[in-house]
Amino acid sequence: MQFNSYSYLLFLALAVILFWRLPVSWRRVYVLALSLLFYASWSIAFLLLPLSICAITYFCASRMRRSPQNKRFWLWLGIAAVLSGLAFFKYSAFLLQNLKPLLPGGVPAIAALVLPLGISFYTFEAVSYLLDVRQGRVSSTSFVDLCLFVLFWPHLIAGPIVRFRELAPQLRFDRPFERESVIRGLDRLVLGLVQKNLFANSLAGWVDDGFLPRVAHLNTFLDNWCLAAAFGLQIYFDFAAYSNMAIGAAQLIGVRLPENFRCPYHAQNPVEFWSRWHMTLSRWIRDYLFFPINARHKGAPLPLYTSLMGVMALVGLWHGAGWGFVLWGTLHGAYLVAYRVFETLQKTRFASVASSRPVALGWRLATLAAVTAAWVPFRAATLDQAWSMLRTMVASPSLAFSYSVNFYLATSLLCLFCLLEPYLERIVSGLDQFMCRHQPLMLGNHLAFRPLLYAVGLLLFMIFDDRDTQFIYFQF
Amino acid sequence: MKRFAALSPLLTPLAAIALAIALLAANPFIWVNAALASVFQAGPKEAKIERLYQDPSTADLSTGERPAEALASLASAWASHPVADRTVLIGNSQMLSIVLAPGESPVDGLRTYPDLLGEQYLPWASRREAHYRLAAGNISYMEALWYVEYLLTVPELRPSHLILQLNYESMRKLGIRDGMLGLLAHPPFLAAVTRIAASAEPHSAVFAQALARWRSAGPAAEPRKRKPSAQTAADLAETRSRAALASFAPWDSRHSVKREFLTSLYLLRVHLLRIKPTTRRPLSGATLTMSSSSLDAIARACAAHGIRLSVFNAPQNPATPLYASERDRKTYSAILDRFRQVHHVPVYDFENAIPARCWGRWIDGSDPIHFGRAGHERMAHLFLSSGILSETRHAVQ
Numbered sequence: 037m038q039f040n041s042y043s044y045l046l047f048l049a050l051a052v053i054l055f056w057r058l059p060v061s062w063r064r065v066y067v068l069a070l071s072l073l074f075y076a077s078w079s080i081a082f083l084l085l086p087l088s089i090c091a092i093t094y095f096c097a098s099r100m101r102r103s104p105q106n107k108r109f110w111l112w113l114g115i116a117a118v119l120s121g122l123a124f125f126k127y128s129a130f131l132l133q134n135l136k137p138l139l140p141g142g143v144p145a146i147a148a149l150v151l152p153l154g155i156s157f158y159t160f161e162a163v164s165y166l167l168d169v170r171q172g173r174v175s176s177t178s179f180v181d182l183c184l185f186v187l188f189w190p191h192l193i194a195g196p197i198v199r200f201r202e203l204a205p206q207l208r209f210d211r212p213f214e215r216e217s218v219i220r221g222l223d224r225l226v227l228g229l230v231q232k233n234l235f236a237n238s239l240a241g242w243v244d245d246g247f248l249p250r251v252a253h254l255n256t257f258l259d260n261w262c263l264a265a266a267f268g269l270q271i272y273f274d275f276a277a278y279s280n281m282a283i284g285a286a287q288l289i290g291v292r293l294p295e296n297f298r299c300p301y302h303a304q305n306p307v308e309f310w311s312r313w314h315m316t317l318s319r320w321i322r323d324y325l326f327f328p329i330n331a332r333h334k335g336a337p338l339p340l341y342t343s344l345m346g347v348m349a350l351v352g353l354w355h356g357a358g359w360g361f362v363l364w365g366t367l368h369g370a371y372l373v374a375y376r377v378f379e380t381l382q383k384t385r386f387a388s389v390a391s392s393r394p395v396a397l398g399w400r401l402a403t404l405a406a407v408t409a410a411w412v413p414f415r416a417a418t419l420d421q422a423w424s425m426l427r428t429m430v431a432s433p434s435l436a437f438s439y440s441v442n443f444y445l446a447t448s449l450l451c452l453f454c455l456l457e458p459y460l461e462r463i464v465s466g467l468d469q470f471m472c473r474h475q476p477l478m479l480g481n482h483l484a485f486r487p488l489l490y491a492v493g494l495l496l497f498m499i500f501d502d503r504d505t506q507f508i509y510f511q512f
Numbered sequence: 513m514k515r516f517a518a519l520s521p522l523l524t525p526l527a528a529i530a531l532a533i534a535l536l537a538a539n540p541f542i543w544v545n546a547a548l549a550s551v552f553q554a555g556p557k558e559a560k561i562e563r564l565y566q567d568p569s570t571a572d573l574s575t576g577e578r579p580a581e582a583l584a585s586l587a588s589a590w591a592s593h594p595v596a597d598r599t600v601l602i603g604n605s606q607m608l609s610i611v612l613a614p615g616e617s618p619v620d621g622l623r624t625y626p627d628l629l630g631e632q633y634l635p636w637a638s639r640r641e642a643h644y645r646l647a648a649g650n651i652s653y654m655e656a657l658w659y660v661e662y663l664l665t666v667p668e669l670r671p672s673h674l675i676l677q678l679n680y681e682s683m684r685k686l687g688i689r690d691g692m693l694g695l696l697a698h699p700p701f702l703a704a705v706t707r708i709a710a711s712a713e714p715h716s717a718v719f720a721q722a723l724a725r726w727r728s729a730g731p732a733a734e735p736r737k738r739k740p741s742a743q744t745a746a747d748l749a750e751t752r753s754r755a756a757l758a759s760f761a762p763w764d765s766r767h768s769v770k771r772e773f774l775t776s777l778y779l780l781r782v783h784l785l786r787i788k789p790t791t792r793r794p795l796s797g798a799t800l801t802m803s804s805s806s807l808d809a810i811a812r813a814c815a816a817h818g819i820r821l822s823v824f825n826a827p828q829n830p831a832t833p834l835y836a837s838e839r840d841r842k843t844y845s846a847i848l849d850r851f852r853q854v855h856h857v858p859v860y861d862f863e864n865a866i867p868a869r870c871w872g873r874w875i876d877g878s879d880p881i882h883f884g885r886a887g888h889e890r891m892a893h894l895f896l897s898s899g900i901l902s903e904t905r906h907a908v909q
Contacts, residue, residue, distance in 0.1 A: 438797025
């Protein structure tokens with residue numbers, strides 16, 4: 037069930053109503069059953085995979101607790117076993133494709149494997165659990181707790197990537213019913229529906245046309261910049277929509293999931309971009325990969341820069357098994373390194389100039405342009421296509437345009453929306469707080485203002501509904 | 513108050529659903545459009561004739577949205593009444609709509625020029641001639657090729673004469689619309705599209721994309737490949753949810769609400785941003801290359817199957833030329849010249865055939881593509897006098 041489908045909305049409504057009617061002691065089993073049902077709605081066979089990952093993780097974690105002297109062994113065994121599933125399903129085809137020239141009998145049948153939904157997400161959650169157990173950050177856990185943590189349906193398919201210690205206390209489901217929490221959940225749910233169906237899907241057709249292989253090299257300078265921006269907006273609204281709907285669904289049953297996006301295109305520099313974009317993945321990479329790697333080097337520049345590039349290339353590879361994703365990650369690694377170098381120079385040599393407003397504005401614009409350009413290899417079908425598009429974006433300035441004027445207008449309109457997003461959020465939140473402070477207005481808020489907002493959101497969701505459009509991050 | 517506090521999380525979504533249903537039923541964008549039209553007073557809403565003459569035996573009345581049904585009934589009609597000559601006209605909305613010029617009054621049942629040709633000018637020929645209009649608004653030349661390939665795979669539909677409208681605006685269009693994907697259910701056509709998608713032609717990418725979209729649409733798209741048992745539980749649940757909603761009248765009106773909403777956005781674009789249908793546009797990039805290669809493929813396909821191909825350069829409103837620059841005009845002329853020379857196809861130039869006074873004026877202002885009643889009559893006359901239908905046989909009745 038897709039989050040923006042009618043069947044899911046019905047499932048969610050029934051699930052939430054029944055959840056709050058059930059005694060607290062039944063809720064854990066109920067939510068686990070719902071989560072299994074949710075995943076099984078795509079494929080019962082693939083349900084074995086997350087369950088196996090839970091079983092392996094549970095077994096290795098128990099061993100780590102029982103025999104502290106072998107902790108290291110059980111940790112690596114667990115990580116290897118969990119990652120082997122990801123490697124097999126996600127990367128084996130890519131690996132074989134790249135080894136094709138060396139294989140005498142052609143590529144074996146393994147290359148045609150279907151990627152189980154959400155595998156990249158729940159694998160990372162299982163790995164984080166094992167690392168947390170190894171470092172003593174997680175106490176003894178039951179198998180049901182672990183299954184609930186990994187399989188909890190709102191974050192199962194495309195995150196946010198949670199940590200056991202932030203989710204486990206909430207999985208007792210013993211919080212009393214809070215009206216405001218439910219209303220906030222509905223806010224996020226409706227916002228997500230609009231972001232997906234109106235914003236992301238509206239751009240999808242134009243982006244698909246513009247990135248068509250074999251002809252993308254004919255695009256003009258303006259075409260390619262607009263296409264890169266349009267894809268950047270499409271993937272942002274698509275993924276932010278999913279995250280909002282996940283956070284909203286969890287909030288409807290009193291569970292708070294971490295935020296995943298915070299107006300990423302408002303970032304002042306590349307480092308800040310990664311604290312605003314897919315925040316839970318950034319946090320995972322930082323805590324479980326980047327910090328451990330760099331702990332030994334104590335900030336020495338060369339290892340730091342090398343590890344930044346390497347880690348970001350891995351982030352790219354996590355998104356998909358293709359060289360375009362690796363290039364996207366590597367470009368971001370290069371941006372981060374460039375900013376680190378600048379920061380070092382700022383501290384040592386050009387403190388006054390570097391902290392001036394024009395330089396800050398320059399970084400902001402450069403970050404936006406660099407992030408936008410990096411979407412080209414992420415979306416392009418081949419590296420050749422990405423290269424030819426990037427070359428035009430740099431070397432052939434022109435104002436000629438080839439596509440429908442509506443494409444450029446829609447992209448500009450959504451850019452404007454992104455620009456105003458934090459201010460709009462502030463206005464809505466301020467209005468909300470004002471209404472909450474005044475009892476009569478609160479009644480109006482709950483019975484008129486909010487229903488009207490939701491109704492407009494639902495209307496837009498329904499009229500822009502397209503059954504065949506999937507979330508982009510489902511393929512990761 | 514306490515009771516309300518307990519109920520409000522339930523009342524809020526219920527009130528929202530009730531309001532959403534009310535909005536669907538009321539379609540507030542109709543009022544928005546009426547308000548925009550009256551504020552800006554660019555032209556009368558009635559100028560675009562909604563109820564034109566309609567004959568399913570001579571035109572795809574779905575205008576490209578469901579051509580599979582239209583062509584299936586045409587195939588059975590043509591199979592049961594074989595005729596010597598079958599002419600198919602392919603073009604954009606100029607062929608299928610009428611926007612009245614200032615001074616013309618709205619009347620129901622008006623005929624476009626293809627209808628005039630069939631119904632008024634050539635009644636005597638109907639026993640041994642059949643003609644059919646395959647027009648769609650904003651048609652791309654990839655879609656024109658899509659149609660041609662389909663006609664070639666259905667023996668009952670294979671035309672003896674194809675008349676293709678060339679249009680500057682259409683050279684800027686790209687892609688295959690969802691409604692046309694239904695034609696892929698015909699296996700020989702699926703094979704033809706698969707072959708084109710795998711070729712190295714520039715337009716092959718569009719065909720590959722259309723094929724992928726059709727396949728990803730799942731069981732509804734490929735009934736032969738996927739049995740109901742192969743559908744996931746999620747698919748089945750969604751199909752049943754939608755079937756239940758389909759019986760609910762307001763939900764069914766969402767398409768018209770969307771249409772009006774998009775018209776609101778369009779009118780805001782026209783009147784506030786001043787980006788009008790008459791705004792000049794350049795011709796460049798991938799769309800131009802793919803359009804040219806599609807035209808070449810149409811000419812090659814017709815030649816290979818012995819189909820007479822005639823091409824005409826569609827009329828443009830002389831008051832609002834669309835060429836962004838002289839270079840664009842020359843590029844377009846070069847395409848016509850090249851087409852004539854390379855494929856030895858007659859190209860009739862009607863670009864300046866309709867005088868400025870005959871062109872439509874609607875709520876978005878002057879129309880660069882659509883003309884009024886007199887324009888259509890003039891065009892029908894021109895079709896006969898120019899000899900595009902047939903150099904020798906026909907004369908104006």
